[in-house]
Amino acid sequence: MNEENIDGMNGCSKVRTGTQNEAALLALMEKTGYNMVQENGQRKFGGPPPDWEGPPPPRGCEVFVGKIPRDMYEDELVPVFERAGKIYEFRLMMEFSGENRGYAFVMYTTKEEAQLAIRILNNYEIRPGKFIGVCVSLDNCRLFIGAIPKEKKKEEILDEMKKVTEGVVDVIVYPSATDKTKNRGFAFVEYESHRAAAMARRKLIPGTFQLWGHTIQVDWADPEKEVDEETMQRVKVLYVRNLMISTTEETIKAEFNKFKPGTVERVKKLRDYAFVHFFNREDAVAAMSVMSGKCIDGASIEVTLAKPVNKENTWRQHLNGQISPNSENLIVFANKEESHPKTLGKPPTLPTRLNGQHSPSPPEVERCTYPFFPGTKLTPISMYSLKSNHFNSAVMHLDYYCNKNNWAPPEYYLYSTTSQDGKVLLVYKIIIPAVANGSQSYFMPDKLCTTLEDAKELAPFSPYQFVSFFNAAIDFSW
Numbered sequence: 001m002n003e004e005n006i007d008g009m010n011g012c013s014k015v016r017t018g019t020q021n022e023a024a025l026l027a028l029m030e031k032t033g034y035n036m037v038q039e040n041g042q043r044k045f046g047g048p049p050p051d052w053e054g055p056p057p058p059r060g061c062e063v064f065v066g067k068i069p070r071d072m073y074e075d076e077l078v079p080v081f082e083r084a085g086k087i088y089e090f091r092l093m094m095e096f097s098g099e100n101r102g103y104a105f106v107m108y109t110t111k112e113e114a115q116l117a118i119r120i121l122n123n124y125e126i127r128p129g130k131f132i133g134v135c136v137s138l139d140n141c142r143l144f145i146g147a148i149p150k151e152k153k154k155e156e157i158l159d160e161m162k163k164v165t166e167g168v169v170d171v172i173v174y175p176s177a178t179d180k181t182k183n184r185g186f187a188f189v190e191y192e193s194h195r196a197a198a199m200a201r202r203k204l205i206p207g208t209f210q211l212w213g214h215t216i217q218v219d220w221a222d223p224e225k226e227v228d229e230e231t232m233q234r235v236k237v238l239y240v241r242n243l244m245i246s247t248t249e250e251t252i253k254a255e256f257n258k259f260k261p262g263t264v265e266r267v268k269k270l271r272d273y274a275f276v277h278f279f280n281r282e283d284a285v286a287a288m289s290v291m292s293g294k295c296i297d298g299a300s301i302e303v304t305l306a307k308p309v310n311k312e313n314t315w316r317q318h319l320n321g322q323i324s325p326n327s328e329n330l331i332v333f334a335n336k337e338e339s340h341p342k343t344l345g346k347p348p349t350l351p352t353r354l355n356g357q358h359s360p361s362p363p364e365v366e367r368c369t370y371p372f373f374p375g376t377k378l379t380p381i382s383m384y385s386l387k388s389n390h391f392n393s394a395v396m397h398l399d400y401y402c403n404k405n406n407w408a409p410p411e412y413y414l415y416s417t418t419s420q421d422g423k424v425l426l427v428y429k430i431i432i433p434a435v436a437n438g439s440q441s442y443f444m445p446d447k448l449c450t451t452l453e454d455a456k457e458l459a460p461f462s463p464y465q466f467v468s469f470f471n472a473a474i475d476f477s478w
Contacts, residue, residue: 024073028078044091063137065081066132067130072100077104085113089106139193140197140221144217145204145216147216148185165199166199172190236284237276238276238278238291239273245271249267252276253267263283264279393457397460412428419448426449428445
C-alpha cells in the first residue's frame, strides 16, 4: 500500500471498534499478496489480484453481499468468500466512522465462481444469529430515455445522445406497434461502462434537459435477467418481434411451419410480438436462423430464443396475487428487449376498502406535509417524471401507466342504477383506446358505489389488472 492509503486506513483504525484492526488487514495483504486501496467511501481489496494478466472478468462475475455485521472487515470476510473461488476484487463499503456500511461487492474471475458463491453463501451464518445475503450484482450500463419524438430514427437518436453524453455504444429503438415508420417514444441507450451511464443519467436530469425541444424522461433500464447456459440449451420457444397488429396466430404458425411442416406446436401472440412453441429444440433453432429478417404481412420480423423465467416467482412479483393465471403462454417466456420502457412492477393498489372490497396492501409511501418557507426554490416538472409511488390516487396511477406506455389517456363513462332501498348507485366504465380493439374493449368494476369519488377510485382497479398483466407478460427482462 502507498502512504496515503496507509494513512487513510490508519485514520479508520483509530476510531473503529471490534475485532478488526490495522494489523489484521496488513496480515491479510501479506498472506494473499493483494493490494488494498481506500477511496470514495469504499475499500478495494485486489482489482486486479497479484500476477493478473489481461482484461477484468466479464459481466456476471460479481455478487452483491448484504447484511454484513458493521464491525466485520476483510480479514474475516475474504476467507469466507474465497471458498467459492478466486477473488478478483473485494469492495467493502465504508462509513467515515470506520465501520462498514453493511454491504460489499465481490468480483470473481469466472461466472461459475460467482454462481457458486450465491449457492453456498446466500443466507450463510457468518456470525451466530447473523446471516448474510448474496445475490448477483448487475453492472447496469443501459438508460431508458422517454418522451422522444416519435418521428426520430435510430441514427438521429444515436447521434444526438453521442453529442450530449460520453461513452455511448448503441441505441435500441423499437418501431411503433401501429406505424412501423415511427418509434414508440422511447429508446434504450447502451454505454461503455456503468460509470459512463451513471454520469449520463446525472446530466440528463428529468425536467432540466431537452432533446429536440422536448423535456425527456431518464431512468435506469431494468437490468437484463441472467439465464444460465444450461437452461438456455433446453429452450424450444422462439420470441418473434415487430409483427403487425393485424397478423394472426394462424398466419404466424403457417409461416413458421413452411420451412418444415408440422414442427410448430402452438403460437401465442400479444399485440406486435409472439411466442412460437416447437415440439423440439433442433427445429426451433433451425427456424430461428431461417425466419429472422423475413417479412410477414409486410413487417420485417426479428426472431430470437425466448428467455425462460421463473413462472411462480415472476407471477408473484409482478401481479402480487391480483389475477389468477389463466394463460401460461403469457408468462413462461420473455425476451430482454421488448416494447415497454421499464418493468413497472407490482400493480398499483387502492388505498382503502371500497364498498366491502378489500384492496391489496398499498405501497409504502411517505404521506407527510412539510413547512413551505418563503424563498424556497421551486422547479417546474412534469408529473410523468415522477415515480409511480408518488401517486396515491388510483385514477392518477392508471393515468401514469398509460402515459408510461405511450397510450392515450383512459376514457371514463359514468352509469347509474337504483338499489332496492331507493339509493342511487354509481359505476364507471373505462376504455383504454390503445387496447380497445383487442381482447379487452372496456373495463368495469363488479361493485357499485354510493358516492362519485368512490366510483372514480374503484373504476381503475380492473384496468390495473390488465395493464399489470400486459406488462408482466412482456416486461420481465427490463
